[in-house]
Amino acid sequence: MSQDPHTDEHRDDIGSRFGMWLFIFTELLLFAGLFITYSVFRYKNWQAFHLAAEELDVFIGALNTVLLLASSATIAMSITALQQKRKVLSLGLMGFTLLVGVIFLVNKYFEWSLKFEHGLYPGSETLVELGKGEVLFFGLYFFMTGLHALHIIAGLVFIGIVFNRIIKDKITHDNFVHLENAGLYWHLVDIIWIFLFPLFYLIT
Amino acid sequence: MSKNDEKQHIVPYRTFLLVLLALLAFTFISIGATSYNLGPVTVLIALLLATFKTILVLTYFMHLKWDVKMFGILVAAVLALIGVVIFITFLDYLFR
Amino acid sequence: MSSEQDTRKEPSFFEVKKHKGIFAWLLSTDHKRIGLMYLYLIMSFFVIGAVLGLLMKLELIAPNKTIMEAQTYNGFFTLHGIIMIFLIVIPGLPAIFGNFFLPILIGAKDVAFPRLNLLSWYIYVLGAIIAVSSQFSGGGPPDTGWTFYAPYSFKTSTNMLPAVLGAFTLGFSSILTGLNFIVTIHRMRAPGMTWMKMPLFPWTLYGTAWIQLLATPVVGITLLMTVGERLFNIGFFDPALGGDPILYQHLFWIYSHPAVYIMILPAMGVISEILPTFAQKTIYGYKAIVISTLAIAFVGYFVWGHHMFTSGMSGTALYVFSILTFLVAIPSGVKVFNWISTIYKGSINLRTPFYWAISFIFVFMIGGLTGLVLGALATNVHVHDTHFVVAHFHFIVFGGVGFAFFAAIHYWFPKMYGRMYDETWANLGWLIFFIGFLTLYLPMFVLGMAGMPRRYFDYLPEFHGGNIISSMGAVVLIMGLIIIIFNLFRSARIGPIAEKDPWQGKTLEWTVDSPPSLENFEEDIEITEGPYEYE
Numbered sequence: 001m002s003q004d005p006h007t008d009e010h011r012d013d014i015g016s017r018f019g020m021w022l023f024i025f026t027e028l029l030l031f032a033g034l035f036i037t038y039s040v041f042r043y044k045n046w047q048a049f050h051l052a053a054e055e056l057d058v059f060i061g062a063l064n065t066v067l068l069l070a071s072s073a074t075i076a077m078s079i080t081a082l083q084q085k086r087k088v089l090s091l092g093l094m095g096f097t098l099l100v101g102v103i104f105l106v107n108k109y110f111e112w113s114l115k116f117e118h119g120l121y122p123g124s125e126t127l128v129e130l131g132k133g134e135v136l137f138f139g140l141y142f143f144m145t146g147l148h149a150l151h152i153i154a155g156l157v158f159i160g161i162v163f164n165r166i167i168k169d170k171i172t173h174d175n176f177v178h179l180e181n182a183g184l185y186w187h188l189v190d191i192i193w194i195f196l197f198p199l200f201y202l203i204t
Numbered sequence: 205m206s207k208n209d210e211k212q213h214i215v216p217y218r219t220f221l222l223v224l225l226a227l228l229a230f231t232f233i234s235i236g237a238t239s240y241n242l243g244p245v246t247v248l249i250a251l252l253l254a255t256f257k258t259i260l261v262l263t264y265f266m267h268l269k270w271d272v273k274m275f276g277i278l279v280a281a282v283l284a285l286i287g288v289v290i291f292i293t294f295l296d297y298l299f300r
Numbered sequence: 301m302s303s304e305q306d307t308r309k310e311p312s313f314f315e316v317k318k319h320k321g322i323f324a325w326l327l328s329t330d331h332k333r334i335g336l337m338y339l340y341l342i343m344s345f346f347v348i349g350a351v352l353g354l355l356m357k358l359e360l361i362a363p364n365k366t367i368m369e370a371q372t373y374n375g376f377f378t379l380h381g382i383i384m385i386f387l388i389v390i391p392g393l394p395a396i397f398g399n400f401f402l403p404i405l406i407g408a409k410d411v412a413f414p415r416l417n418l419l420s421w422y423i424y425v426l427g428a429i430i431a432v433s434s435q436f437s438g439g440g441p442p443d444t445g446w447t448f449y450a451p452y453s454f455k456t457s458t459n460m461l462p463a464v465l466g467a468f469t470l471g472f473s474s475i476l477t478g479l480n481f482i483v484t485i486h487r488m489r490a491p492g493m494t495w496m497k498m499p500l501f502p503w504t505l506y507g508t509a510w511i512q513l514l515a516t517p518v519v520g521i522t523l524l525m526t527v528g529e530r531l532f533n534i535g536f537f538d539p540a541l542g543g544d545p546i547l548y549q550h551l552f553w554i555y556s557h558p559a560v561y562i563m564i565l566p567a568m569g570v571i572s573e574i575l576p577t578f579a580q581k582t583i584y585g586y587k588a589i590v591i592s593t594l595a596i597a598f599v600g601y602f603v604w605g606h607h608m609f610t611s612g613m614s615g616t617a618l619y620v621f622s623i624l625t626f627l628v629a630i631p632s633g634v635k636v637f638n639w640i641s642t643i644y645k646g647s648i649n650l651r652t653p654f655y656w657a658i659s660f661i662f663v664f665m666i667g668g669l670t671g672l673v674l675g676a677l678a679t680n681v682h683v684h685d686t687h688f689v690v691a692h693f694h695f696i697v698f699g700g701v702g703f704a705f706f707a708a709i710h711y712w713f714p715k716m717y718g719r720m721y722d723e724t725w726a727n728l729g730w731l732i733f734f735i736g737f738l739t740l741y742l743p744m745f746v747l748g749m750a751g752m753p754r755r756y757f758d759y760l761p762e763f764h765g766g767n768i769i770s771s772m773g774a775v776v777l778i779m780g781l782i783i784i785i786f787n788l789f790r791s792a793r794i795g796p797i798a799e800k801d802p803w804q805g806k807t808l809e810w811t812v813d814s815p816p817s818l819e820n821f822e823e824d825i826e827i828t829e830g831p832y833e834y835e
């Protein structure tokens with residue numbers, strides 16, 4: 001996917017960004033299948049979903065939302081910084097994004113642990129006893145936030161690779177489409193969470 | 205002929221920070237709005253606000269406002285496709 | 301070397317090796333080598349899939365057990381489906397001929413992302429290994445059918461995980477190929493080649509690529525959800541936990557119906573390339589074919605419920621899906637009309653690719669028209685899950701993609717290998733294959749209407765006669781296949797040297813050497829006219 005910066009005539013930044021957008025579309029469709037499932041089961045079990053959502057901690061959810069939004073802003077700003085040849089600032093902003101991403105995952109870990117302690121996990125007897133709507137709610141909760149967390153990890157790896165390449169001057173103020181692409185991916189992960197948050201935490 | 209003759213548009217930090225503020229505002233509004241139970245209206249409000257936030261991220265953070273027009277059109281088309289598929293699926297579930 | 305070789309300025313891509321030995325292939329990012337690597341793998345899997353099919357037909361040649369137990373039969377039709385669908389007809393034409401010829405047809409020297417292209421191939425290999433490994437471990441070969449329907453897919457004790465995860469992996473390969481082709485077609489057409497001057501095979505690859513990109517992730521998530529069911533009892537599709545098995549079917553077919561357009565659109569593209577050449581006449585209604593291609597790709601997203609008419613959907617859903625299904629047939633009809641109009645009053649060159657192309661039209665029409673029987677609600681109830689369906693999809697998929705594949709390989713063989721195949725054996729192979737094909741599948745329509753179910757290892761005595769005819773057809777078809785494949789293999793090594801443009805074609809591939817040089821074109825090219833200007 002990358003071209004040696006020294007063969008500029010063959011570089012196609014628009015094509016590269018286009019490829020990234022296309023990949024983003026596949027991710028949208030991937031999560032769409034789960035959103036379809038959520039809609040169907042919410043429609044059929046709206047009361048149970050309502051009740052089950054009370055188990056979730058709005059504060060942690062909101063905190064994670066704020067963190068992710070901020071990290072989106074910082075990775076966007078890191079592109080501006082790089083374009084202005086402010087390499088250190090750019091790396092700093094990216095570092096903030098990485099740090100925030102890790103904190104998000106840590107929060108998730110604690111959230112999930114709490115659920116597990118209360119016997120709330122797919123296949124548990126506690127869950128089955130609560131009823132069918134609850135089983136579906138938590139099935140969707142774990143599956144969707146879990147899949148989202150995997151994408152956070154992927155995003156962090158992507159940003160980490162770009163971070164490294166900026167340090168080595170392989171990505172520079174006039175050759176930064178890979179930073180843009182990493183940013184796009186991170187924003188996608190942010191957008192998914194923008195929808196997950198209200199659908200699981202706020203509709204009580 | 206290089207394919208990189210596009211002007212390198214630089215987005216001011218200010219723009220990103222203003223957008224972030226708007227996003228945070230919408231987030232807190234949605235937390236507040238959904239503490240009132242208005243049934244399906246609550247769901248609608250929450251989703252509408254999430255949609256506004258998404259449009260802000262797409263337009264500014266993801267640079268669609270200044271990028272090749274086709275990208276924005278494609279994003280809209282893909283989201284429309286997902287919408288139609290959900291709609292058709294509900295033709296089954298709503299009328300069973 | 302022959303004089304043909306002396307006149308070429310650059311060596312053939314076969315002779316330019318950036319690595320030693322087998323790594324000249326395994327590490328190559330050249331779209332032509334990648335296309336051939338797909339070809340060899342896909343043909344190998346096809347042989348395995350065909351053998352499975354033959355063994356199934358031998359089992360069905362008489363009621364009761366003939367050569368295998370019921371459980372084995374269930375495993376066979378499952379594996380046959382998995383191989384044929386996920387390893388052959390979905391990747392098939394785009395991976396082989398799309399890879400080899402798309403860049404050349406649009407005047408480019410490779411695809412947009414060559415390394416991603418190689419990665420797609422490796423993901424294909426990985427997916428194949430994972431899927432096939434399902435046969436040799438765990439609780440025995442999967443027996444759900446290639447459709448993995450819930451709840452049986454998570455209740456069966458057979459080895460589902462590798463099959464499901466293999467399919468998931470193969471989906472990734474498909475997605476990345478689609479992504480690559482979309483960017484290639486948008487960004488790398490030669491100067492002067494506007495969209496409406498692009499040949500029709502690239503147009504179909506374009507429509508196909510969008511489907512690969514947008515539909516495949518839906519089955520991806522569905523398969524992951526199935527894994528969740530199997531491993532964690534997550535409950536989405538399990539009625540005992542509040543889930544809905546019909547939701548599985550929705551999610552599965554939201555991909556798998558558009559998938560059949562992934563299969564057929566490139567096949568139609570091949571036919572649209574071949575007929576003008578062998579009629580020495582421009583394609584009739586170029587614009588209409590382009591619009592039909594995009595219409596099929598688009599409307600095809602909204603008809604998936606016609607696989608589920610007897611599942612328990614609402615009445616509203618039934619009507620809507622049936623109407624949309626009839627709608628999507630229209631652009632296909634437009635294409636058939638345009639193909640016939642192309643060859644009408646043309647200067648016909650009766651050669652092997654042409655035979656495959658016109659027999660394609662014949663079997664595709666039968667497949668398509670019987671699809672309308674299935675698309676109409678009342679008749680569907682009668683023939684759903686019978687051999688009528690089996691006949692329909694073999695006509696349209698095997699007849700469609702299969703015949704187009706053989707048309708394509710014989711059309712482009714001289715360009716790919718620089719050699720010509722033996723025409724007598726090729727034509728004989730075609731004839732025997734065609735007779736075998738009709739004998740194998742036509743009786744299934746009758747058997748299905750008479751009530752013979754699909755995916756059953758046994759049947760009532762009244763179906764015996766039809767099954768004998770059908771199974772004999774299978775043997776004849778396999779004989780034709782052996783002739784065809786042997787001929788191609790032999791000719792690739794020692795066939796007579798071919799000229800640059802043996803068919804007097806007008807598209808760009810006929811202007812480059814046979815086989816093409818590494819970067820395809822020696823000089824920069826500029827396009828000034830449409831792709832099929834024969835007059």
